[in-house]
Amino acid sequence: MKRILAPLLIALGFSFGSIGLGLAGKMITMKGSDTMVILGQRWAEQYMQKTPGAVIQVTGGGSGTGIAALINGTTDICQSSRPIKPSEKNKMKERYFTQGIEIPVAKDGLAVYVHESNPVDKLTIEQVKLIYTGKITNWKELGGPDAKIILYGRENNSGTYVFFKDNVLMGADFAPQTATLPGTAAVVNAVSKDKNGIGYGGAAYAKGIKECALAEKAGAPAYGPTLENVQSGKYPLARDLYWYFRTKPAGDVKKLVDWVLSPEGQKVVSEVGYFPVKSTKPSADAEK
Amino acid sequence: MRGLLKAVLTAVLLAPTSLWAQDAATDSLKERMSETADKIAGIEERLGIAETDIAGLKKLKISGYVQARYEYHDDASSAPLQGTVSTSSSNQGKLLNRFFIRRGRVKTTYQATPNALGVVYFDGSASGVSLKEAYVAVTEPRSKVTATLGQFNWLFGYEISFSSSKREFPERARWSRTLFPGERDRGIKLERPFLLMGKYNLTLQAGVYNGNGIEDVGFGVRDPNKWKDFIARAAFGLGHLDFGLSGYWGKQFNPSDSAIPVQRPSTSDKIRYGADAQFFYELPVLGGGVLKAEGVLAEEPKNQSKPFRSLDSTRNAAGLHAVWAQNLKEKFQWISRVDFYDPDRDIDEDHFITYGFGLIYFWDGASKLKLVYELPKSFVNSRSGTVTVNGVKEDEKDNILTLEWVYTF
Numbered sequence: 001m002k003r004i005l006a007p008l009l010i011a012l013g014f015s016f017g018s019i020g021l022g023l024a025g026k027m028i029t030m031k032g033s034d035t036m037v038i039l040g041q042r043w044a045e046q047y048m049q050k051t052p053g054a055v056i057q058v059t060g061g062g063s064g065t066g067i068a069a070l071i072n073g074t075t076d077i078c079q080s081s082r083p084i085k086p087s088e089k090n091k092m093k094e095r096y097f098t099q100g101i102e103i104p105v106a107k108d109g110l111a112v113y114v115h116e117s118n119p120v121d122k123l124t125i126e127q128v129k130l131i132y133t134g135k136i137t138n139w140k141e142l143g144g145p146d147a148k149i150i151l152y153g154r155e156n157n158s159g160t161y162v163f164f165k166d167n168v169l170m171g172a173d174f175a176p177q178t179a180t181l182p183g184t185a186a187v188v189n190a191v192s193k194d195k196n197g198i199g200y201g202g203a204a205y206a207k208g209i210k211e212c213a214l215a216e217k218a219g220a221p222a223y224g225p226t227l228e229n230v231q232s233g234k235y236p237l238a239r240d241l242y243w244y245f246r247t248k249p250a251g252d253v254k255k256l257v258d259w260v261l262s263p264e265g266q267k268v269v270s271e272v273g274y275f276p277v278k279s280t281k282p283s284a285d286a287e288k
Numbered sequence: 289m290r291g292l293l294k295a296v297l298t299a300v301l302l303a304p305t306s307l308w309a310q311d312a313a314t315d316s317l318k319e320r321m322s323e324t325a326d327k328i329a330g331i332e333e334r335l336g337i338a339e340t341d342i343a344g345l346k347k348l349k350i351s352g353y354v355q356a357r358y359e360y361h362d363d364a365s366s367a368p369l370q371g372t373v374s375t376s377s378s379n380q381g382k383l384l385n386r387f388f389i390r391r392g393r394v395k396t397t398y399q400a401t402p403n404a405l406g407v408v409y410f411d412g413s414a415s416g417v418s419l420k421e422a423y424v425a426v427t428e429p430r431s432k433v434t435a436t437l438g439q440f441n442w443l444f445g446y447e448i449s450f451s452s453s454k455r456e457f458p459e460r461a462r463w464s465r466t467l468f469p470g471e472r473d474r475g476i477k478l479e480r481p482f483l484l485m486g487k488y489n490l491t492l493q494a495g496v497y498n499g500n501g502i503e504d505v506g507f508g509v510r511d512p513n514k515w516k517d518f519i520a521r522a523a524f525g526l527g528h529l530d531f532g533l534s535g536y537w538g539k540q541f542n543p544s545d546s547a548i549p550v551q552r553p554s555t556s557d558k559i560r561y562g563a564d565a566q567f568f569y570e571l572p573v574l575g576g577g578v579l580k581a582e583g584v585l586a587e588e589p590k591n592q593s594k595p596f597r598s599l600d601s602t603r604n605a606a607g608l609h610a611v612w613a614q615n616l617k618e619k620f621q622w623i624s625r626v627d628f629y630d631p632d633r634d635i636d637e638d639h640f641i642t643y644g645f646g647l648i649y650f651w652d653g654a655s656k657l658k659l660v661y662e663l664p665k666s667f668v669n670s671r672s673g674t675v676t677v678n679g680v681k682e683d684e685k686d687n688i689l690t691l692e693w694v695y696t697f
Contacts, residue, residue, distance in 0.1 A: 069653075071653075072652075072653025072654070073618060073650065073652070073653050074652075074653055086481075086489065093568060093578075094454050095454075096575065096576045096615060097568045097569070097570070097575075097576030097577050097578040097613065097615060098568065098570055098575075098576040099527060099568070171429060173401075173402060180339070180343075246575075246576075246618070247570060247575050247576060248570065248572075250572075250573075
């Protein structure tokens, strides 16, 4: 046995070592939420400008895709617009023996978009649910024109889709006539061209359309997705935007995280149209 | 004056031509726009059809894995303790080393709606192609209760349902291979997750099974006995510590056994209690690690292949294994295991202990290479049924080196 064991171990050691060296690189990769792509790109641009030698690659694909890439080891940072699911945590535990490290890096108000010409400018969460589950189908029922409501939404690998389904539809299914589009920008584009359309997505993308003010329930005050309303918690569809890691950030990745959470990094958040997190450092409970 | 007149006349004569040309250009542009709009409408229509088709395809998921293996056995006279190759005497003396496909699995899952799915799962290995799992799972959305009906894993313990593609060691612990052969049976199970204090997970499961498992000779067509076996499990997830308790209550026909000289009752109890725990931690620089342990106390029917001393129809068995796995940064993982099984606690010096250690290299997100060395210490000659009663039997030359490539898709 020794005759075969020793050469095998030596050969494997050499091959593993050389492969490990070959794969070593300084590039930091970020993958995940389409909602956060622009934010991630702005962070990357500014960080690379101020940090000579830093190379950051940012791609989208959806929060679910980003978390899968984190588990597969094909990205260093996952950008996610929803918390990691228990099933994803389990996969992380099976491979890395950690539950993943979660750091909120920005806040977002998930906006409900309608066409600029649409007279409807406020809705309750219940009404939005009834619209997207196909129970309300005409704008007339909401004080608008006598026209069929055209539904636009996201694909199911999107964190925005999951957040909307969990927090607005309360787990119910989307109406089958909901057109699924590959990104928030596509939803905004579709609603801006469809005077009977309705869509949802990050407030940062709300250009050329109108954002509805939202109320928790009938009779309650409605609030728009503004900084004050999102940070105060008055806006009903406020959510955290996260970065996820396999293990505690270290080295170049930790430097990037520290910068993103610094006033300079959080200024980028405001510039893009999202809302800064209140804390400027990783919180003690960041590791959940 | 003549020049002015000439210019005016020229302008008057050419004006209609210019207007006609403009009209023609406008008409042409309108025509081209109309054609383009028609083309876009056509593309949109085809895109809509394609999206519908893709949405249908997304409901179907195909996954699986391949475990291609090379094994080197310490001594040609020791038949392999693992795998699907027969350990009959005709094979002994021939199996010094071998390449083989330990598992080649393909799982198809179709989820037509969020709360119902169907699974068909096949295995291709040295013994041929077999149906491993086929079941329907339906979740009631308000209560979150999931009912599963068909052929699937026994819900006992942690390791039995832990996929072979993810498990650290090439084979499960000896006690689970012995008490739960094939890891699967036919039956029905219910499970419901709970969230405690907003962050701790509790899953309660209960199931009723035929009881003899997919490797039973009569499995394919019938339940070999009339009794159904009942299994219950509670699993807690506290974040860094997960643990579970399992119970199994069943009955089994006694096998015909000429070695027992008295009439035995026609059935024996089959009762098992299990506990398992996994502690997860993270070390600076190296990364995450885990300590796992799982044990079982069992009252089992006696059978011919196991040693027995008394005339009781059951024996008291016990099993325990502990695993320590530590990531060595992101590409490597150190693994080690102690695996203990005592088929009859009433007989001294009758048990198995296997020590194992190895290294896993994660090639990419889909594939990993394992190099594992295992040292079984058998204090009973399980192949002949001869018991070594007084003292430890000399350790057989049956160590195994396994090199395994696991590819998941």
